[in-house]
Amino acid sequence: MEERTTGGRLEGPARRPPTRRTLDAIYRALLSVHGHQQWWPTASEDxxxxxxxxxxxxxxxxxxxxxxxxxxxxxxxxxxxxxxxxxxxxxxxxxxxxxxxxxxxxxxxxxxxxxxxxxxxxxxxxxxxxxxxxxxxxxxxxxxxxxxxxxxxxxxxxxxGRKPTFVVDAYAYRIFERLGTPPGPRKYDSYRTFLLDRIGPDVTLLNEWHALLVRHGQQVCLKTYPRCAECPLLRRCDFGREEMGGPAR
Ligand code: SF4
Structure with a gap:
């Protein structure tokens, strides 16, 4: 189901999948703000x-x-x-x-x-x-x-297992759709396959990607009231620019 947001705009239709360069820029922007996430937290020592x-x-x-x-x-x-x-x-x-x-x-x-x-x-x-x-x-x-x-x-x-795969979740759908660069239709396998192919098999990088999207979705790109003014992705985000009163690309 499509998600209605504060601006009354519907998120959804695929526009342009992200290039490798775009993905790299998104990753670096998220990392610069949130830092390394050190996932997955565990209490056991063995x-x-x-x-x-x-x-x-x-x-x-x-x-x-x-x-x-x-x-x-x-x-x-x-x-x-x-x-x-x-x-x-x-x-x-x-x-x-x-x-x-x-x-x-x-x-x-x-x-x-x-x-x-x-x-x-x-x-x-x-x-x-x-x-x-x-x-x-x-x-x-x-x-x-x-x-x-x-x-x-x-x-x-x-x-x-520390094997290369991409974990897709609601935060990934929301952030990529708002940016205007969904990897494809809102389907688990289409997102996973596209992102895994472009990001590559580096387990540490894949680990960080998912963790950063979760962190960003929980703290900045909120479902109802996204904090676009403080978002490092605002410059490249169609939804955020519209929310802030600027022109969408
Ligand atoms: S600019 Fe706003 S809508 Fe776009 S990713 Fe950032 S918080 Fe989300």
Missing amino acids: PEEQRFEICLGAILTQNTSWRGAAAALVNLREAGVTTPEAILDLPQDVLADLVRPSGHFNVKARKVQAFCEAVMADGDGSVDVLLEGDADEVRSRLLEIWGIGPETADAMTLYA
Whole structure:
């Protein structure tokens, strides 16, 4: 569904996909304002536990803020439930109570347990085995697990598996559409394929791209009242220029 914004203008129709040079300029502008984002935040110190925690976080943050997901992860940690086996040993209603801060907690509990079942069945109990292979293999494997869609699979593939993929989310759609440079129709795979192809397979860069778009969407390019006057992208943004009373390109 198209999104109506403060200016009454509808965002949507594809106009001109960004060139590599445009993407580079957007990235540098966002980085200059927000800095390196150091994603993905984890509390565990053991590398494999970190990867498992990232995967749980990717499920828990579906349709909710990171704050809610982080609070659910703290609950799991404080309850000593940090392994797939421990999570599967819990009755689903007990797990649901622990992940309650992440919202939709009954469904989230089922999804977390479905993921843990896959770790046990397909990964011999190791999340690292589940994340073995190239990005397409890992992504396909994850997409077969109940409760994991493209955005979650890409977040796991990129941040836990450290394989090259682009994580598309509502912030990416909003920012590229407002700039007037949507990579294509508002479809997950068209954005992902276009951006991955232009940005390339540098995992650190892909990590930073998604994190910066999230940060910018949460703090500056807000859904209802975007803070265009302080946005480093204003000069190149059709929507922002119109909001600020200047001519759109
Ligand atoms: S200028 Fe405004 S609409 Fe454009 S990207 Fe920045 S905050 Fe968003």
